Amino acid sequence: MSVVYERFNRGCSQNNSSVPKIMKQLPPDTVRLLSSSQVITSVLNVVKELMENSLDAGATSLDIKLENYGLDRIEMRDNGHGIKAEDTPVMALTHFTSKIFCHEDLERLETYGFRGEALGSICAVAEVAVITKTEEEDISTQYTLNFTGQIVSQKPSHLGQGKTQIIQSVFSEQPKSKTALYNNSRR
Numbered sequence: 001m002s003v004v005y006e007r008f009n010r011g012c013s014q015n016n017s018s019v020p021k022i023m024k025q026l027p028p029d030t031v032r033l034l035s036s037s038q039v040i041t042s043v044l045n046v047v048k049e050l051m052e053n054s055l056d057a058g059a060t061s062l063d064i065k066l067e068n069y070g071l072d073r074i075e076m077r078d079n080g081h082g083i084k085a086e087d088t089p090v091m092a093l094t095h096f097t098s099k100i101f102c103h104e105d106l107e108r109l110e111t112y113g114f115r116g117e118a119l120g121s122i123c124a125v126a127e128v129a130v131i132t133k134t135e136e137e138d139i140s141t142q143y144t145l146n147f148t149g150q151i152v153s154q155k156p157s158h159l160g161q162g163k164t165q166i167i168q169s170v171f172s173e174q175p176k177s178k179t180a181l182y183n184n185s186r187r
C-alpha cells in the first residue's frame, strides 16, 4: 500500500457493525481525492483535458507520448502561449482560471475550459510536472507540483515556447480501480 493511500485510511474506525454509524465530515485530503476522481476518470480524460488546454492556449502543434497506455507516464508538449511566471503559483490550484472571471462570462464562452479544475484534479491523482515558457521569457522553467497543486520545486529547462506537462503514476493511489482503468485504457 502506498504512503499516500495509507494517509487516506488513517483514522478509519467505522467497520462492519449493525450499530447506527455516527456521521463525520471526511478529511480534506479524502474529499480532494474523491472529487478529483470525478473530474479525472481515465487516461483518456487526462489527455482530453490537456489537449483542450493546449488548444485554448493557441497551440498549433501537440506532441503526445504515452508509456504503458499512459498509466506510467503521459507527456504532452504544445507550442501555445505558455503560462506567465507570475501565474505559475496558482496554475494548478482548484478554481483558478484565466478563461472567465465571473459568472456573466459564462454567457460568452470561447474556450474549452473555464472551471479551473483539470490541473488541480490531475495533481490529486498523479505526480505532475509542468515546463512552461512565454514569448517574453528568456528560458523555460520546470515546476514540480504536489497533491494539492502547489509548487514544491522549480529549475531552469531548455524547452522552447509553450507548455509541456508530465503526468506520472496516474491513479496509483486507487488500487481497487487500477485494474479496471488498465483494462479500459487498452481498448
Ligand SMILES: Nc1ncnc2c1ncn2[C@@H]1O[C@H](COP(=O)(O)OP(=O)(O)O)[C@@H](O)[C@H]1O
Binding pocket: 049, 053, 054, 057, 078, 080, 081, 082, 083, 091, 092, 096, 097, 098, 099, 112, 113, 114, 115, 116, 117, 118, 119, 120, 162, 163
Ligand atoms: N497548455 C497550456 N498553455 C497555457 N496555459 C495553460 C495550459 N494549460 C493550462 N493553462 C493555464 O492554467 C489554467 C488552469 O487550467 P485548468 O485547470 O485546465 O483550468 P481551465 O482550463 O478550466 O481554466 C488555465 O486557465 C490556463 O491559464
Ligand SMILES: [Mg+2]
Binding pocket: 049, 052, 053, 112, 113, 114, 118, 119
Ligand atoms: Mg482546462
